[in-house]
Amino acid sequence: MTQHQMDRRAAVNKLLAARDGALVVTGLGSPSYDVHAAGDEDSNFYLWGAMGGAALTGLGLAQAQRDTRVMVITGDGEQLMAFGALATIAVAAPKNLDIIVLDNQHFGETGMQPSHTGRGICLARVAAATGFADSAELRSLEEVDALVDRLRMPAAGPRLFVLKIKAENLPRSLPPRDAVFVKNRFRAHLGLAPC
Amino acid sequence: MTVAEVMSAGTTPRDLATDWPLELYDLLKAAGIRQVSYVPDAGHSTLIRLFSEDRDVTTNVLTTEEEGIAIATGAWLGGERSVVLMQSSGVGNCINMLSLPVQTRTPMFMLVTMRGEWAEFNPWQVPMGQATEAALRAIGVTVMRAETGEDLVEVVAQAAGMAFEADQQIAVLIGQRLLGKKKW
Numbered sequence: 001m002t003q004h005q006m007d008r009r010a011a012v013n014k015l016l017a018a019r020d021g022a023l024v025v026t027g028l029g030s031p032s033y034d035v036h037a038a039g040d041e042d043s044n045f046y047l048w049g050a051m052g053g054a055a056l057t058g059l060g061l062a063q064a065q066r067d068t069r070v071m072v073i074t075g076d077g078e079q080l081m082a083f084g085a086l087a088t089i090a091v092a093a094p095k096n097l098d099i100i101v102l103d104n105q106h107f108g109e110t111g112m113q114p115s116h117t118g119r120g121i122c123l124a125r126v127a128a129a130t131g132f133a134d135s136a137e138l139r140s141l142e143e144v145d146a147l148v149d150r151l152r153m154p155a156a157g158p159r160l161f162v163l164k165i166k167a168e169n170l171p172r173s174l175p176p177r178d179a180v181f182v183k184n185r186f187r188a189h190l191g192l193a194p195c
Numbered sequence: 196m197t198v199a200e201v202m203s204a205g206t207t208p209r210d211l212a213t214d215w216p217l218e219l220y221d222l223l224k225a226a227g228i229r230q231v232s233y234v235p236d237a238g239h240s241t242l243i244r245l246f247s248e249d250r251d252v253t254t255n256v257l258t259t260e261e262e263g264i265a266i267a268t269g270a271w272l273g274g275e276r277s278v279v280l281m282q283s284s285g286v287g288n289c290i291n292m293l294s295l296p297v298q299t300r301t302p303m304f305m306l307v308t309m310r311g312e313w314a315e316f317n318p319w320q321v322p323m324g325q326a327t328e329a330a331l332r333a334i335g336v337t338v339m340r341a342e343t344g345e346d347l348v349e350v351v352a353q354a355a356g357m358a359f360e361a362d363q364q365i366a367v368l369i370g371q372r373l374l375g376k377k378k379w
Contacts, residue, residue, distance in 0.1 A: 049291075050291065050294055050295035057269035057272070058269060059265075059269060060266035060277065061270070063270060064230070064270045082262070084257075092253075180299060183300070195300075
Protein backbone atom coordinates (compact mmCIF):
# COMPACT_ATOMS: atom_id res chain seq x y z
CA MET A 1 0.00 0.00 0.00
CA THR A 2 1.36 3.39 -1.02
CA GLN A 3 1.03 6.04 1.65
CA HIS A 4 0.81 9.72 0.89
CA GLN A 5 3.95 11.77 1.06
CA MET A 6 4.20 15.51 0.54
CA ASP A 7 6.47 17.88 -1.33
CA ARG A 8 9.14 19.01 1.16
CA ARG A 9 9.60 22.55 -0.16
CA ALA A 10 5.85 23.24 -0.28
CA ALA A 11 5.55 22.04 3.33
CA VAL A 12 8.48 24.14 4.54
CA ASN A 13 7.13 27.18 2.65
CA LYS A 14 3.84 26.88 4.50
CA LEU A 15 5.54 26.61 7.89
CA LEU A 16 7.87 29.55 7.25
CA ALA A 17 5.20 31.78 5.73
CA ALA A 18 3.53 31.59 9.15
CA ARG A 19 6.74 31.76 11.24
CA ASP A 20 5.64 35.04 12.83
CA GLY A 21 9.03 35.99 14.26
CA ALA A 22 10.12 32.46 15.11
CA LEU A 23 13.85 31.76 15.21
CA VAL A 24 14.75 28.86 12.92
CA VAL A 25 17.57 26.31 13.27
CA THR A 26 18.08 23.83 10.43
CA GLY A 27 19.68 20.39 10.32
CA LEU A 28 22.46 19.71 7.81
CA GLY A 29 21.70 18.78 4.22
CA SER A 30 18.33 19.13 2.55
CA PRO A 31 16.46 20.79 5.46
CA SER A 32 19.02 23.63 5.30
CA TYR A 33 18.44 23.89 1.53
CA ASP A 34 14.64 23.81 1.96
CA VAL A 35 14.66 26.65 4.51
CA HIS A 36 17.09 28.69 2.39
CA ALA A 37 14.93 28.10 -0.71
CA ALA A 38 11.95 29.55 1.16
CA GLY A 39 13.91 32.78 1.64
CA ASP A 40 17.16 33.60 3.42
CA GLU A 41 16.52 35.37 6.73
CA ASP A 42 18.75 36.83 9.43
CA SER A 43 16.77 34.77 11.93
CA ASN A 44 17.79 31.49 10.27
CA PHE A 45 20.72 29.51 11.66
CA TYR A 46 21.79 26.85 9.17
CA LEU A 47 23.88 23.84 10.11
CA TRP A 48 26.18 22.44 7.44
CA GLY A 49 27.52 19.71 9.70
CA ALA A 50 27.51 18.71 13.40
CA MET A 51 24.97 15.97 12.65
CA GLY A 52 22.69 15.47 15.64
CA GLY A 53 23.11 19.05 16.83
CA ALA A 54 20.09 20.85 15.37
CA ALA A 55 17.40 20.15 17.98
CA LEU A 56 19.85 20.73 20.84
CA THR A 57 21.10 24.00 19.37
CA GLY A 58 17.43 24.88 19.32
CA LEU A 59 17.13 23.91 22.98
CA GLY A 60 19.99 26.16 24.10
CA LEU A 61 18.54 28.99 22.02
CA ALA A 62 15.02 28.45 23.37
CA GLN A 63 16.36 28.52 26.94
CA ALA A 64 18.15 31.82 26.24
CA GLN A 65 15.16 33.40 24.44
CA ARG A 66 12.19 32.21 26.48
CA ASP A 67 9.73 34.69 24.98
CA THR A 68 10.46 33.77 21.37
CA ARG A 69 9.36 30.64 19.55
CA VAL A 70 12.20 28.50 18.21
CA MET A 71 11.53 26.14 15.32
CA VAL A 72 14.02 23.42 14.43
CA ILE A 73 13.64 22.02 10.92
CA THR A 74 15.68 18.89 10.41
CA GLY A 75 15.69 15.48 8.71
CA ASP A 76 15.00 11.96 9.92
CA GLY A 77 18.68 10.94 9.74
CA GLU A 78 19.83 14.00 11.65
CA GLN A 79 17.25 13.49 14.40
CA LEU A 80 17.95 9.76 14.59
CA MET A 81 21.57 10.61 15.42
CA ALA A 82 20.21 12.65 18.33
CA PHE A 83 17.76 10.03 19.60
CA GLY A 84 18.79 10.70 23.20
CA ALA A 85 18.30 14.42 22.64
CA LEU A 86 14.56 13.81 22.67
CA ALA A 87 14.91 12.66 26.29
CA THR A 88 17.09 15.66 27.16
CA ILE A 89 14.62 18.08 25.55
CA ALA A 90 11.60 16.39 27.16
CA VAL A 91 13.23 16.70 30.60
CA ALA A 92 14.19 20.34 29.94
CA ALA A 93 10.56 20.94 28.88
CA PRO A 94 10.88 24.29 27.08
CA LYS A 95 7.51 25.74 26.08
CA ASN A 96 8.91 27.58 23.07
CA LEU A 97 10.63 24.81 21.11
CA ASP A 98 9.05 23.05 18.14
CA ILE A 99 10.88 20.36 16.17
CA ILE A 100 9.84 19.63 12.60
CA VAL A 101 11.29 16.41 11.17
CA LEU A 102 11.21 16.25 7.38
CA ASP A 103 11.06 12.49 7.09
CA ASN A 104 11.81 10.91 3.71
CA GLN A 105 12.82 7.67 5.45
CA HIS A 106 16.22 7.81 3.79
CA PHE A 107 19.71 9.25 4.12
CA GLY A 108 19.15 11.51 1.12
CA GLU A 109 22.54 13.18 0.89
CA THR A 110 24.53 9.99 0.72
CA GLY A 111 22.71 7.91 -1.89
CA MET A 112 19.20 7.43 -0.52
CA GLN A 113 19.96 4.52 1.78
CA PRO A 114 16.83 3.61 3.82
CA SER A 115 16.87 4.97 7.40
CA HIS A 116 15.31 3.62 10.58
CA THR A 117 12.11 5.61 10.05
CA GLY A 118 11.46 3.57 6.91
CA ARG A 119 11.92 0.43 8.95
CA GLY A 120 9.33 0.99 11.62
CA ILE A 121 10.72 3.69 13.92
CA CYS A 122 8.19 6.50 14.41
CA LEU A 123 9.88 9.61 15.82
CA ALA A 124 6.51 11.18 16.71
CA ARG A 125 5.70 8.21 18.94
CA VAL A 126 9.20 8.31 20.44
CA ALA A 127 8.69 12.00 21.26
CA ALA A 128 5.31 11.22 22.83
CA ALA A 129 6.86 8.42 24.89
CA THR A 130 9.56 10.73 26.24
CA GLY A 131 6.97 13.30 27.31
CA PHE A 132 6.76 15.91 24.55
CA ALA A 133 3.64 18.04 25.02
CA ASP A 134 2.43 17.43 21.49
CA SER A 135 3.50 15.28 18.55
CA ALA A 136 2.04 13.86 15.37
CA GLU A 137 2.89 12.35 12.00
CA LEU A 138 1.58 14.25 8.96
CA ARG A 139 1.25 13.01 5.39
CA SER A 140 -0.40 15.82 3.41
CA LEU A 141 -0.07 19.56 2.82
CA GLU A 142 -3.64 19.97 4.10
CA GLU A 143 -2.44 18.56 7.40
CA VAL A 144 0.43 21.07 7.35
CA ASP A 145 -2.14 23.88 7.00
CA ALA A 146 -3.79 22.58 10.15
CA LEU A 147 -0.38 22.29 11.83
CA VAL A 148 0.29 25.98 11.17
CA ASP A 149 -2.80 26.81 13.23
CA ARG A 150 -1.83 24.27 15.90
CA LEU A 151 1.64 25.84 16.22
CA ARG A 152 0.08 29.24 16.88
CA MET A 153 -1.49 27.89 20.07
CA PRO A 154 0.55 28.23 23.27
CA ALA A 155 2.47 25.05 24.03
CA ALA A 156 2.61 23.25 27.37
CA GLY A 157 6.06 21.92 26.50
CA PRO A 158 8.23 20.92 23.53
CA ARG A 159 6.43 19.72 20.41
CA LEU A 160 7.62 17.44 17.59
CA PHE A 161 5.95 16.89 14.24
CA VAL A 162 7.04 14.42 11.60
CA LEU A 163 6.24 15.41 8.02
CA LYS A 164 6.36 12.43 5.69
CA ILE A 165 7.93 13.79 2.51
CA LYS A 166 8.82 12.33 -0.89
CA ALA A 167 12.29 10.79 -1.11
CA GLU A 168 13.85 12.98 -3.78
CA ASN A 169 16.86 15.23 -4.11
CA LEU A 170 15.68 18.65 -5.26
CA PRO A 171 18.04 21.28 -6.71
CA ARG A 172 20.22 22.57 -3.89
CA SER A 173 19.62 26.05 -2.51
CA LEU A 174 22.81 26.66 -0.60
CA PRO A 175 22.87 28.85 2.51
CA PRO A 176 26.02 30.92 3.22
CA ARG A 177 28.92 28.59 4.04
CA ASP A 178 30.57 31.15 6.32
CA ALA A 179 29.42 29.94 9.73
CA VAL A 180 30.79 32.99 11.58
CA PHE A 181 28.83 35.29 9.27
CA VAL A 182 25.60 33.35 9.78
CA LYS A 183 26.11 33.32 13.55
CA ASN A 184 26.85 37.04 13.77
CA ARG A 185 23.95 37.89 11.48
CA PHE A 186 21.64 35.81 13.69
CA ARG A 187 22.93 37.44 16.88
CA ALA A 188 22.59 40.91 15.37
CA HIS A 189 18.95 40.09 14.61
CA LEU A 190 18.51 39.61 18.37
CA GLY A 191 20.38 42.82 19.15
CA LEU A 192 23.50 40.96 20.32
CA ALA A 193 27.08 42.00 19.59
CA PRO A 194 29.02 40.11 16.91
CA CYS A 195 31.51 37.52 18.14
CA MET B 196 25.03 23.42 51.59
CA THR B 197 22.35 25.50 49.85
CA VAL B 198 23.04 28.35 47.46
CA ALA B 199 22.11 30.84 50.16
CA GLU B 200 24.60 29.28 52.55
CA VAL B 201 27.34 29.35 49.93
CA MET B 202 26.66 33.00 49.27
CA SER B 203 26.77 33.88 52.95
CA ALA B 204 29.88 31.79 53.56
CA GLY B 205 31.96 34.33 51.71
CA THR B 206 33.35 35.87 54.87
CA THR B 207 35.28 32.81 56.00
CA PRO B 208 38.39 32.01 53.97
CA ARG B 209 38.04 28.86 51.95
CA ASP B 210 40.54 26.03 51.86
CA LEU B 211 40.88 25.69 48.09
CA ALA B 212 42.28 22.17 48.40
CA THR B 213 38.77 21.05 49.35
CA ASP B 214 36.47 24.02 48.72
CA TRP B 215 37.42 24.64 45.08
CA PRO B 216 33.94 23.68 43.85
CA LEU B 217 32.43 26.52 45.91
CA GLU B 218 34.99 28.93 44.54
CA LEU B 219 34.30 27.73 40.97
CA TYR B 220 30.58 28.28 41.48
CA ASP B 221 31.18 31.88 42.56
CA LEU B 222 33.61 32.43 39.69
CA LEU B 223 31.26 31.03 37.06
CA LYS B 224 28.38 33.07 38.43
CA ALA B 225 30.55 36.18 38.30
CA ALA B 226 31.45 35.28 34.70
CA GLY B 227 27.75 35.43 33.83
CA ILE B 228 27.04 31.73 33.32
CA ARG B 229 23.29 31.20 32.76
CA GLN B 230 23.14 27.65 31.39
CA VAL B 231 24.91 24.54 32.68
CA SER B 232 24.73 21.11 31.06
CA TYR B 233 26.31 17.93 32.32
CA VAL B 234 26.78 14.23 32.32
CA PRO B 235 27.47 13.71 36.02
CA ASP B 236 30.84 12.90 37.55
CA ALA B 237 31.63 12.62 41.22
CA GLY B 238 34.13 15.47 40.85
CA HIS B 239 31.38 17.75 39.53
CA SER B 240 28.73 16.78 42.07
CA THR B 241 28.96 19.95 44.21
CA LEU B 242 28.83 22.26 41.18
CA ILE B 243 25.89 20.34 39.74
CA ARG B 244 24.01 20.60 43.03
CA LEU B 245 24.69 24.32 43.43
CA PHE B 246 23.66 25.17 39.88
CA SER B 247 20.58 22.96 40.07
CA GLU B 248 19.42 24.93 43.12
CA ASP B 249 20.12 28.26 41.41
CA ARG B 250 16.92 29.71 39.96
CA ASP B 251 18.87 32.08 37.70
CA VAL B 252 20.62 29.19 35.94
CA THR B 253 19.10 26.62 33.56
CA THR B 254 20.58 23.15 33.98
CA ASN B 255 20.33 20.30 31.48
CA VAL B 256 21.15 16.71 32.31
CA LEU B 257 22.41 15.05 29.12
CA THR B 258 22.20 11.53 27.74
CA THR B 259 25.61 11.99 26.09
CA GLU B 260 28.18 14.75 26.33
CA GLU B 261 28.03 16.08 22.77
CA GLU B 262 24.49 17.26 23.46
CA GLY B 263 25.98 19.88 25.76
CA ILE B 264 28.19 21.27 23.00
CA ALA B 265 25.15 21.93 20.79
CA ILE B 266 23.12 23.36 23.69
CA ALA B 267 25.97 25.73 24.59
CA THR B 268 26.20 26.90 20.98
CA GLY B 269 22.47 27.58 20.90
CA ALA B 270 22.67 29.40 24.23
CA TRP B 271 25.33 31.73 22.84
CA LEU B 272 23.27 32.33 19.68
CA GLY B 273 20.55 33.51 22.03
CA GLY B 274 22.86 35.65 24.15
CA GLU B 275 23.59 33.42 27.15
CA ARG B 276 26.89 32.07 28.47
CA SER B 277 27.12 28.46 29.49
CA VAL B 278 29.45 25.78 30.74
CA VAL B 279 29.49 22.05 29.95
CA LEU B 280 30.57 19.63 32.70
CA MET B 281 31.82 16.14 31.90
CA GLN B 282 34.32 13.41 32.72
CA SER B 283 37.27 12.73 30.41
CA SER B 284 35.52 9.64 29.00
CA GLY B 285 32.86 11.98 27.61
CA VAL B 286 35.32 14.08 25.63
CA GLY B 287 35.54 11.38 22.99
CA ASN B 288 31.79 11.61 22.49
CA CYS B 289 32.07 15.34 21.73
CA ILE B 290 34.60 15.46 18.93
CA ASN B 291 32.46 15.91 15.80
CA MET B 292 29.97 18.15 17.62
CA LEU B 293 32.86 20.45 18.56
CA SER B 294 33.07 21.37 14.86
CA LEU B 295 29.94 23.45 15.58
CA PRO B 296 31.53 25.97 17.99
CA VAL B 297 34.92 25.74 16.25
CA GLN B 298 33.46 26.51 12.82
CA THR B 299 31.06 29.19 14.07
CA ARG B 300 33.75 30.62 16.38
CA THR B 301 31.35 30.38 19.31
CA PRO B 302 32.69 30.71 22.85
CA MET B 303 32.78 27.27 24.47
CA PHE B 304 33.74 26.46 28.02
CA MET B 305 34.15 22.83 29.10
CA LEU B 306 35.16 21.64 32.56
CA VAL B 307 36.52 18.09 32.37
CA THR B 308 37.26 15.91 35.39
CA MET B 309 40.07 13.51 34.51
CA ARG B 310 40.12 9.75 34.86
CA GLY B 311 42.71 7.24 33.80
CA GLU B 312 45.79 9.23 34.75
CA TRP B 313 46.45 9.05 38.53
CA ALA B 314 45.78 6.22 40.99
CA GLU B 315 43.25 4.85 38.51
CA PHE B 316 41.88 1.45 39.51
CA ASN B 317 39.72 0.95 36.40
CA PRO B 318 41.86 0.17 33.35
CA TRP B 319 38.94 0.90 31.02
CA GLN B 320 39.26 4.58 31.95
CA VAL B 321 42.87 4.78 30.80
CA PRO B 322 42.57 4.84 26.98
CA MET B 323 40.24 7.85 26.80
CA GLY B 324 41.93 9.54 29.76
CA GLN B 325 45.25 9.37 27.95
CA ALA B 326 43.66 10.55 24.67
CA THR B 327 41.63 13.42 26.11
CA GLU B 328 44.05 16.29 25.64
CA ALA B 329 45.23 15.15 22.18
CA ALA B 330 41.65 14.63 20.97
CA LEU B 331 40.55 18.09 22.11
CA ARG B 332 43.57 19.75 20.52
CA ALA B 333 43.07 17.81 17.30
CA ILE B 334 39.57 19.25 16.80
CA GLY B 335 40.75 22.77 17.62
CA VAL B 336 39.94 23.23 21.31
CA THR B 337 42.42 25.05 23.54
CA VAL B 338 43.33 22.89 26.53
CA MET B 339 44.41 23.97 30.01
CA ARG B 340 45.10 21.85 33.06
CA ALA B 341 45.10 22.26 36.81
CA GLU B 342 46.64 19.94 39.40
CA THR B 343 45.69 21.74 42.64
CA GLY B 344 42.57 23.49 43.86
CA GLU B 345 44.34 26.81 44.03
CA ASP B 346 45.68 26.39 40.50
CA LEU B 347 42.24 25.36 39.23
CA VAL B 348 40.54 28.49 40.53
CA GLU B 349 43.14 30.66 38.80
CA VAL B 350 42.95 28.69 35.53
CA VAL B 351 39.14 28.77 35.42
CA ALA B 352 39.00 32.49 36.12
CA GLN B 353 41.20 33.40 33.17
CA ALA B 354 39.90 30.62 30.90
CA ALA B 355 36.35 31.94 31.26
CA GLY B 356 37.66 35.31 30.12
CA MET B 357 39.37 33.77 27.11
CA ALA B 358 36.25 31.83 26.19
CA PHE B 359 33.67 34.58 26.51
CA GLU B 360 35.71 37.74 25.89
CA ALA B 361 38.07 36.33 23.24
CA ASP B 362 35.70 33.87 21.51
CA GLN B 363 37.76 30.75 22.19
CA GLN B 364 36.75 27.13 22.60
CA ILE B 365 38.38 26.05 25.85
CA ALA B 366 38.50 22.92 27.95
CA VAL B 367 39.92 23.01 31.47
CA LEU B 368 41.08 19.55 32.55
CA ILE B 369 40.80 18.96 36.29
CA GLY B 370 43.60 16.54 37.17
CA GLN B 371 42.70 13.24 38.79
CA ARG B 372 45.45 13.86 41.32
CA LEU B 373 43.45 16.89 42.50
CA LEU B 374 40.18 14.96 42.62
CA GLY B 375 41.61 12.10 44.68
CA LYS B 376 41.10 8.39 44.46
CA LYS B 377 37.56 7.19 43.84
CA LYS B 378 36.22 5.39 46.90
CA TRP B 379 34.30 2.13 46.54
